[in-house]
Amino acid sequence: MSKQSIYLIVGLILTSIVGLIILQLQLIQTGLEVNKERYDRAVQSVLKQVADEVEDVEEDEIRLTLNNGYAGGVPDAMYGELVIGDRSAGLLSTGTIRISPNSFRLRAQFASRNLEERIDRESIHKKLTKELRNAGIAEELEYGIYDTRQQRFISRNGRLLSPAGSDTSRHLDLMRGDYVVSLFDNDPSAPGEIRAYSPDKNSVVFSSLYGNFAASVVFVLIILGCFVYTIYVILRQKKVSEMKTDFINNMTHEFKTPIATISLATDSIVSPRVSNDATKVMRFARIIKQENKRMNDQVEKVLQMAKLDKSRLNLNLTAVDLHAVIQSAVEYICLQVEPRGGTVTTDLSADPYVVEGDLTHLSSLVNNLLDNANKYSPEAPRIIVSTRNVAKGVQISVTDHGLGMTREARKNIFDRFYRVHTGDRHDVKGFGLGLSYVKTITEVHNGSIEVRSELGKGSSFIVTFPYRQPD
Numbered sequence: 148m149s150k151q152s153i154y155l156i157v158g159l160i161l162t163s164i165v166g167l168i169i170l171q172l173q174l175i176q177t178g179l180e181v182n183k184e185r186y187d188r189a190v191q192s193v194l195k196q197v198a199d200e201v202e203d204v205e206e207d208e209i210r211l212t213l214n215n216g217y218a219g220g221v222p223d224a225m226y227g228e229l230v231i232g233d234r235s236a237g238l239l240s241t242g243t244i245r246i247s248p249n250s251f252r253l254r255a256q257f258a259s260r261n262l263e264e265r266i267d268r269e270s271i272h273k274k275l276t277k278e279l280r281n282a283g284i285a286e287e288l289e290y291g292i293y294d295t296r297q298q299r300f301i302s303r304n305g306r307l308l309s310p311a312g313s314d315t316s317r318h319l320d321l322m323r324g325d326y327v328v329s330l331f332d333n334d335p336s337a338p339g340e341i342r343a344y345s346p347d348k349n350s351v352v353f354s355s356l357y358g359n360f361a362a363s364v365v366f367v368l369i370i371l372g373c374f375v376y377t378i379y380v381i382l383r384q385k386k387v388s389e390m391k392t393d394f395i396n397n398m399t400h401e402f403k404t405p406i407a408t409i410s411l412a413t414d415s416i417v418s419p420r421v422s423n424d425a426t427k428v429m430r431f432a433r434i435i436k437q438e439n440k441r442m443n444d445q446v447e448k449v450l451q452m453a454k455l456d457k458s459r460l461n462l463n464l465t466a467v468d469l470h471a472v473i474q475s476a477v478e479y480i481c482l483q484v485e486p487r488g489g490t491v492t493t494d495l496s497a498d499p500y501v502v503e504g505d506l507t508h509l510s511s512l513v514n515n516l517l518d519n520a521n522k523y524s525p526e527a528p529r530i531i532v533s534t535r536n537v538a539k540g541v542q543i544s545v546t547d548h549g550l551g552m553t554r555e556a557r558k559n560i561f562d563r564f565y566r567v568h569t570g571d572r573h574d575v576k577g578f579g580l581g582l583s584y585v586k587t588i589t590e591v592h593n594g595s596i597e598v599r600s601e602l603g604k605g606s607s608f609i610v611t612f613p614y615r616q617p618d
Contacts, residue, residue: 153382153385156381160374161374167367175360178355182352182353182355189283189284190284190343193284194343195328197271197278198329198332200274201331204270209257213250261294262292262294262296272304272305275290288343289303290303290304290326291341296338298315299313299315300314300315320346322342324342324344326341328341412431413435462591463506464616466501466502467504468500469500469501469509469534470495473513474495479514480517487526488526489529491528492529493533495532497535497541500534502613511588512585512589515582516543519608521547528547531544531547540611540612544608544610545608545610546606547607548605549606550605552600552601557598560582589612593613595611
């Protein structure tokens with residue numbers, strides 16, 4: 148898959164995710180507005196119902212007073228028109244009924260009284276609390292009864308206020324509240340109001356959307372997580388594909404050279420000028436055997452990595468002398484380093500230096516590290532191999548003064564098939580399997596590996612093995 152295709156997919160998915168987030172936020176915003184409107188309507192309705200009940204109480208008191216006899220000195224034969232109806236149902240009607248002038252006078256007397264005398268604040272508090280609970284508004288609602296004539300608050304939350312405490316400057320929250328209902332609005336001038344506000348309004352409005360919001364966040368995170376993981380897999384597969392292509396090219400090159408050499412040696416042997424010379428035949432036969440062994444070693448290395456699986460690898464654990472393993476590997480690599488004018492120095496200071504491990508794999512591990520140091524060194528390699536004791540184990544360090552690596556290369560150096568780019572140098576051969584093998588063997592021995600490198604100044608591979616494997 149090309150980079151353009153990957154970028155296109157990433158752009159489309161990101162656009163879709165952003166669009167979904169915007170739509171979800173709009174739905175949540177709409178839900179908040181609906182909940183807010185429903186809450187405001189419920190609170191306003193409760194306040195209006197309580198105000199109507201206060202007026203009904205006074206109306207009942209007037210009626211009871213008239214029934215018990217009210218002396219006003221006005222003949223009862225006068226008639227008047229009275230508006231009657233049901234406040235709770237919102238129905239009003241007019242009709243001509245017989246009303247005593249004493250009724251008008253009594254109503255005027257009630258209307259002239261102070262607001263504090265016309266209401267029962269404790270009864271209002273009980274009714275308001277009950278109606279709020281019935282309306283499903285269990286949260287605290289701050290309210291106060293305001294005297295519009297005296298421009299002060301009589302009570303707050305059912306508690307009588309002192310003259311000093313009734314000043315509106317002490318109750319700015321109520322003065323600026325969202326909810327206002329008039330008391331005795333049938334009077335020529337409404338003498339009072341119930342003012343209220345909800346300090347927990349936002350949390351109440353949002354409470355019913357907590358579940359939707361949390362679910363939306365979870366689903367968006369899941370989609371984002373899957374998206375990131377998918378892109379990671381695509382990029383990694385692309386990288387693996389490129390490394391495999393590079394591996395195939397390297398393998399083809401590695402096999403092509405010995406095959407060509409074998410072909411030339413075979414042609415030479417069958418030549419009449421060579422076939423009659425036993426010395427030359429033996430020489431070309433040794434070349435064929437050497438190149439055949441070279442190809443066989445490459446094939447074995449590939450098959451070894453193909454079969455290498457930490458879960459299936461069976462280790463033949465024995466006591467392994469790491470110093471002996473290192474000295475044997477150094478003797479072998481010196482045969483390649485010395486002709487190039489290089490040196491291999493050892494500093495084996497660890498004591499004890501015996502660990503529990505698989506001798507064959509540990510030998511291959513050290514050989515791979517030395518071979519890697521040789522391949523990525525300039526014309527005269529300088530390789531240092533050292534050991535030292537650390538907590539619960541032995542540490543092996545292989546240091547070269549070669550090409551070094553970039554930070555990007557250090558992150559990928561242990562990936563299978565990965566090979567460090569060597570710029571203009573094309574003499575560095577291999578399949579990119581050696582360090583992957585080293586890391587795998589280190590891990591199955593419950594060890595650790597670390598690489599330190601600086602471009603142009605060389606690299607150090609530090610491997611640590613425990614003395615004993617856990618049971």
